[in-house]
Amino acid sequence: MKKPLTALSTCCPPVLQGRLTQAAAEEIAGAFKALADPARLRLLSFIAAQPSGEACVCHLMKPLDISQPTVSHHLKVLYDAGLLERERRGTWVYYRIVPQRLSALREALLLPDELPREKSAARMVTARAGSRR
Amino acid sequence: MKKPLTALSTCCPPVLQGRLTQAAAEEIAGAFKALADPARLRLLSFIAAQPSGEACVCHLMKPLDISQPTVSHHLKVLYDAGLLERERRGTWVYYRIVPQRLSALREALLLPDELPREKSAARMVTARAGSRR
Numbered sequence: 649m650k651k652p653l654t655a656l657s658t659c660c661p662p663v664l665q666g667r668l669t670q671a672a673a674e675e676i677a678g679a680f681k682a683l684a685d686p687a688r689l690r691l692l693s694f695i696a697a698q699p700s701g702e703a704c705v706c707h708l709m710k711p712l713d714i715s716q717p718t719v720s721h722h723l724k725v726l727y728d729a730g731l732l733e734r735e736r737r738g739t740w741v742y743y744r745i746v747p748q749r750l751s752a753l754r755e756a757l758l759l760p761d762e763l764p765r766e767k768s769a770a771r772m773v774t775a776r777a778g779s780r781r
Numbered sequence: 782m783k784k785p786l787t788a789l790s791t792c793c794p795p796v797l798q799g800r801l802t803q804a805a806a807e808e809i810a811g812a813f814k815a816l817a818d819p820a821r822l823r824l825l826s827f828i829a830a831q832p833s834g835e836a837c838v839c840h841l842m843k844p845l846d847i848s849q850p851t852v853s854h855h856l857k858v859l860y861d862a863g864l865l866e867r868e869r870r871g872t873w874v875y876y877r878i879v880p881q882r883l884s885a886l887r888e889a890l891l892l893p894d895e896l897p898r899e900k901s902a903a904r905m906v907t908a909r910a911g912s913r914r
Contacts, residue, residue, distance in 0.1 A: 681817035
Protein backbone atom coordinates (compact mmCIF):
# COMPACT_ATOMS: atom_id res chain seq x y z
CA MET A 649 0.00 0.00 0.00
CA LYS A 650 3.07 2.20 0.24
CA LYS A 651 2.92 4.99 -2.30
CA PRO A 652 5.87 5.09 -4.69
CA LEU A 653 7.85 8.29 -4.22
CA THR A 654 8.07 9.35 -7.80
CA ALA A 655 7.15 12.65 -9.42
CA LEU A 656 5.27 14.05 -6.44
CA SER A 657 8.15 13.87 -4.03
CA THR A 658 10.76 14.95 -6.51
CA CYS A 659 8.88 18.04 -7.62
CA CYS A 660 8.90 21.12 -7.48
CA PRO A 661 9.70 23.65 -10.15
CA PRO A 662 11.52 26.55 -8.47
CA VAL A 663 9.22 29.53 -7.89
CA LEU A 664 11.89 32.20 -7.70
CA GLN A 665 14.57 31.09 -10.18
CA GLY A 666 13.00 32.36 -13.37
CA ARG A 667 9.49 32.88 -14.66
CA LEU A 668 7.12 30.12 -13.64
CA THR A 669 4.76 28.55 -16.18
CA GLN A 670 1.06 28.26 -15.38
CA ALA A 671 1.31 24.45 -15.17
CA ALA A 672 4.24 24.58 -12.75
CA ALA A 673 2.50 27.25 -10.66
CA GLU A 674 -0.60 25.06 -10.40
CA GLU A 675 1.44 22.07 -9.26
CA ILE A 676 3.22 23.95 -6.48
CA ALA A 677 0.11 25.87 -5.41
CA GLY A 678 -1.62 22.51 -4.90
CA ALA A 679 1.10 21.40 -2.48
CA PHE A 680 0.97 24.66 -0.51
CA LYS A 681 -2.83 24.34 -0.38
CA ALA A 682 -2.39 21.09 1.52
CA LEU A 683 -0.24 22.99 4.05
CA ALA A 684 -2.63 25.95 4.25
CA ASP A 685 -4.81 24.45 6.97
CA PRO A 686 -4.14 24.59 10.73
CA ALA A 687 -5.51 21.10 11.39
CA ARG A 688 -3.30 19.58 8.70
CA LEU A 689 -0.22 21.37 10.03
CA ARG A 690 -1.02 20.04 13.51
CA LEU A 691 -1.40 16.51 12.12
CA LEU A 692 2.00 16.76 10.43
CA SER A 693 3.45 18.17 13.62
CA PHE A 694 2.00 15.36 15.74
CA ILE A 695 3.23 12.65 13.38
CA ALA A 696 6.73 14.19 13.23
CA ALA A 697 6.83 14.34 17.04
CA GLN A 698 6.19 10.60 17.50
CA PRO A 699 9.31 8.65 18.54
CA SER A 700 8.56 6.15 15.74
CA GLY A 701 7.88 8.97 13.26
CA GLU A 702 4.50 7.50 12.42
CA ALA A 703 0.89 7.50 13.59
CA CYS A 704 -2.47 6.01 12.65
CA VAL A 705 -5.90 7.66 12.71
CA CYS A 706 -6.46 5.96 16.07
CA HIS A 707 -3.60 8.03 17.58
CA LEU A 708 -4.60 11.34 16.06
CA MET A 709 -8.23 11.90 17.01
CA LYS A 710 -7.88 12.48 20.74
CA PRO A 711 -4.80 14.75 20.98
CA LEU A 712 -6.04 16.99 18.20
CA ASP A 713 -9.66 16.84 19.35
CA ILE A 714 -11.05 16.26 15.88
CA SER A 715 -13.42 13.56 14.69
CA GLN A 716 -12.28 10.42 12.89
CA PRO A 717 -13.84 11.40 9.51
CA THR A 718 -12.16 14.83 9.70
CA VAL A 719 -8.79 13.31 10.57
CA SER A 720 -9.18 10.83 7.70
CA HIS A 721 -10.07 13.61 5.27
CA HIS A 722 -7.03 15.70 6.22
CA LEU A 723 -4.71 12.69 6.07
CA LYS A 724 -6.00 11.94 2.57
CA VAL A 725 -5.30 15.53 1.45
CA LEU A 726 -1.75 15.32 2.85
CA TYR A 727 -1.24 11.90 1.28
CA ASP A 728 -2.55 13.09 -2.11
CA ALA A 729 -0.18 16.07 -1.89
CA GLY A 730 2.73 13.67 -1.40
CA LEU A 731 3.47 14.96 2.10
CA LEU A 732 2.59 11.66 3.81
CA GLU A 733 3.16 8.06 2.88
CA ARG A 734 1.03 5.29 4.36
CA GLU A 735 1.10 1.60 5.11
CA ARG A 736 -1.68 -0.73 6.20
CA ARG A 737 -0.92 -2.99 9.18
CA GLY A 738 -3.88 -5.17 10.14
CA THR A 739 -6.88 -2.93 10.82
CA TRP A 740 -4.99 0.37 10.84
CA VAL A 741 -3.22 2.50 8.30
CA TYR A 742 -0.02 4.17 9.55
CA TYR A 743 1.17 7.49 8.18
CA ARG A 744 4.64 8.99 8.11
CA ILE A 745 6.09 12.19 6.68
CA VAL A 746 7.84 12.19 3.30
CA PRO A 747 10.98 14.26 4.01
CA GLN A 748 11.92 14.50 0.32
CA ARG A 749 8.64 16.21 -0.46
CA LEU A 750 9.07 18.80 2.29
CA SER A 751 12.61 19.36 1.17
CA ALA A 752 11.47 19.90 -2.45
CA LEU A 753 8.86 22.42 -1.31
CA ARG A 754 11.43 24.29 0.76
CA GLU A 755 13.76 24.36 -2.22
CA ALA A 756 11.02 25.72 -4.48
CA LEU A 757 11.07 28.83 -2.28
CA LEU A 758 14.79 29.54 -2.57
CA LEU A 759 15.85 32.81 -4.15
CA PRO A 760 18.56 32.59 -6.86
CA ASP A 761 21.34 33.80 -4.53
CA GLU A 762 20.37 31.18 -1.93
CA LEU A 763 20.77 28.21 -4.28
CA PRO A 764 23.87 26.02 -4.06
CA ARG A 765 26.06 26.90 -7.07
CA GLU A 766 25.72 23.58 -8.94
CA LYS A 767 21.91 23.58 -8.61
CA SER A 768 21.75 27.15 -9.76
CA ALA A 769 23.65 26.29 -12.95
CA ALA A 770 21.48 23.22 -13.59
CA ARG A 771 18.34 25.29 -13.17
CA MET A 772 19.47 27.98 -15.53
CA VAL A 773 19.95 25.29 -18.17
CA THR A 774 16.49 23.83 -17.44
CA ALA A 775 14.86 27.25 -17.57
CA ARG A 776 16.50 27.98 -20.93
CA ALA A 777 15.44 24.59 -22.32
CA GLY A 778 11.90 25.24 -21.04
CA SER A 779 11.73 28.63 -22.73
CA ARG A 780 12.43 27.04 -26.12
CA ARG A 781 9.49 24.66 -25.87
CA MET B 782 4.98 53.35 3.00
CA LYS B 783 7.53 50.58 3.49
CA LYS B 784 6.21 47.94 5.84
CA PRO B 785 8.38 47.32 8.87
CA LEU B 786 9.73 43.78 8.89
CA THR B 787 8.71 42.81 12.37
CA ALA B 788 6.83 39.76 13.62
CA LEU B 789 5.51 38.70 10.22
CA SER B 790 8.90 38.28 8.61
CA THR B 791 10.54 36.76 11.62
CA CYS B 792 7.87 34.14 12.19
CA CYS B 793 7.30 31.10 12.00
CA PRO B 794 6.86 28.52 14.73
CA PRO B 795 8.43 25.27 13.49
CA VAL B 796 5.82 22.78 12.27
CA LEU B 797 7.87 19.63 12.70
CA GLN B 798 9.97 20.25 15.83
CA GLY B 799 7.41 19.42 18.48
CA ARG B 800 3.65 19.61 18.78
CA LEU B 801 2.22 22.76 17.26
CA THR B 802 -0.37 24.82 19.14
CA GLN B 803 -3.61 25.84 17.41
CA ALA B 804 -2.56 29.52 17.37
CA ALA B 805 0.83 28.74 15.81
CA ALA B 806 -0.81 26.42 13.27
CA GLU B 807 -3.23 29.18 12.25
CA GLU B 808 -0.41 31.66 11.76
CA ILE B 809 1.63 29.38 9.51
CA ALA B 810 -1.42 28.11 7.61
CA GLY B 811 -2.25 31.74 6.75
CA ALA B 812 1.17 32.22 5.16
CA PHE B 813 0.91 29.00 3.14
CA LYS B 814 -2.57 30.03 2.02
CA ALA B 815 -1.02 33.09 0.39
CA LEU B 816 1.30 30.74 -1.54
CA ALA B 817 -1.49 28.31 -2.43
CA ASP B 818 -2.52 30.13 -5.57
CA PRO B 819 -0.95 29.77 -9.04
CA ALA B 820 -1.39 33.46 -9.94
CA ARG B 821 0.30 34.57 -6.73
CA LEU B 822 3.19 32.17 -7.27
CA ARG B 823 3.62 33.54 -10.79
CA LEU B 824 3.58 37.10 -9.46
CA LEU B 825 6.32 36.23 -6.95
CA SER B 826 8.25 34.48 -9.69
CA PHE B 827 7.97 37.46 -12.03
CA ILE B 828 9.06 39.94 -9.36
CA ALA B 829 12.03 37.76 -8.35
CA ALA B 830 13.07 37.49 -12.01
CA GLN B 831 13.34 41.27 -12.51
CA PRO B 832 16.93 42.52 -12.64
CA SER B 833 15.99 45.19 -10.10
CA GLY B 834 14.15 42.63 -7.93
CA GLU B 835 11.02 44.76 -7.98
CA ALA B 836 7.92 45.44 -10.05
CA CYS B 837 4.79 47.57 -9.96
CA VAL B 838 1.24 46.65 -10.97
CA CYS B 839 1.93 48.33 -14.31
CA HIS B 840 4.62 45.71 -15.08
CA LEU B 841 2.63 42.70 -13.95
CA MET B 842 -0.67 42.83 -15.84
CA LYS B 843 0.53 42.09 -19.37
CA PRO B 844 3.06 39.27 -18.84
CA LEU B 845 0.71 37.40 -16.55
CA ASP B 846 -2.39 38.20 -18.59
CA ILE B 847 -4.51 39.15 -15.59
CA SER B 848 -6.51 42.31 -14.99
CA GLN B 849 -5.28 45.20 -12.86
CA PRO B 850 -7.83 44.64 -10.05
CA THR B 851 -6.88 40.95 -9.88
CA VAL B 852 -3.16 41.75 -9.80
CA SER B 853 -3.79 44.33 -7.07
CA HIS B 854 -5.82 41.84 -5.03
CA HIS B 855 -3.12 39.17 -5.22
CA LEU B 856 -0.36 41.67 -4.38
CA LYS B 857 -2.35 42.74 -1.32
CA VAL B 858 -2.68 39.12 -0.16
CA LEU B 859 1.08 38.60 -0.57
CA TYR B 860 1.82 41.88 1.18
CA ASP B 861 -0.53 41.07 4.06
CA ALA B 862 1.18 37.68 4.40
CA GLY B 863 4.54 39.44 4.74
CA LEU B 864 5.88 37.94 1.52
CA LEU B 865 6.15 41.28 -0.27
CA GLU B 866 7.16 44.73 0.87
CA ARG B 867 6.08 47.83 -1.04
CA GLU B 868 7.08 51.41 -1.64
CA ARG B 869 5.20 54.22 -3.36
CA ARG B 870 7.14 56.21 -5.98
CA GLY B 871 5.03 58.88 -7.62
CA THR B 872 1.93 57.27 -9.12
CA TRP B 873 3.06 53.68 -8.72
CA VAL B 874 3.65 51.29 -5.87
CA TYR B 875 6.66 48.99 -6.28
CA TYR B 876 6.78 45.54 -4.75
CA ARG B 877 9.74 43.39 -3.82
CA ILE B 878 10.10 40.01 -2.14
CA VAL B 879 10.88 39.76 1.59
CA PRO B 880 13.63 37.08 1.65
CA GLN B 881 13.50 36.76 5.46
CA ARG B 882 9.85 35.75 5.30
CA LEU B 883 10.48 33.07 2.68
CA SER B 884 13.42 31.84 4.67
CA ALA B 885 11.30 31.63 7.85
CA LEU B 886 8.62 29.66 6.02
CA ARG B 887 11.21 27.26 4.63
CA GLU B 888 12.62 26.80 8.10
CA ALA B 889 9.17 26.08 9.53
CA LEU B 890 9.16 22.95 7.34
CA LEU B 891 12.46 21.52 8.57
CA LEU B 892 12.43 18.14 10.29
CA PRO B 893 14.33 17.90 13.61
CA ASP B 894 17.31 16.10 12.04
CA GLU B 895 17.59 18.77 9.34
CA LEU B 896 17.93 21.68 11.79
CA PRO B 897 21.34 23.19 12.45
CA ARG B 898 22.48 21.94 15.88
CA GLU B 899 22.29 25.27 17.74
CA LYS B 900 18.77 25.99 16.44
CA SER B 901 17.64 22.51 17.32
CA ALA B 902 18.73 22.97 20.95
CA ALA B 903 17.06 26.38 21.19
CA ARG B 904 13.84 24.98 19.82
CA MET B 905 13.76 22.07 22.20
CA VAL B 906 13.98 24.56 25.07
CA THR B 907 11.17 26.66 23.54
CA ALA B 908 8.99 23.60 22.99
CA ARG B 909 9.49 22.48 26.60
CA ALA B 910 8.68 25.96 27.92
CA GLY B 911 5.55 25.98 25.73
CA SER B 912 4.36 22.62 27.01
CA ARG B 913 4.39 23.89 30.60
CA ARG B 914 1.99 26.73 29.79
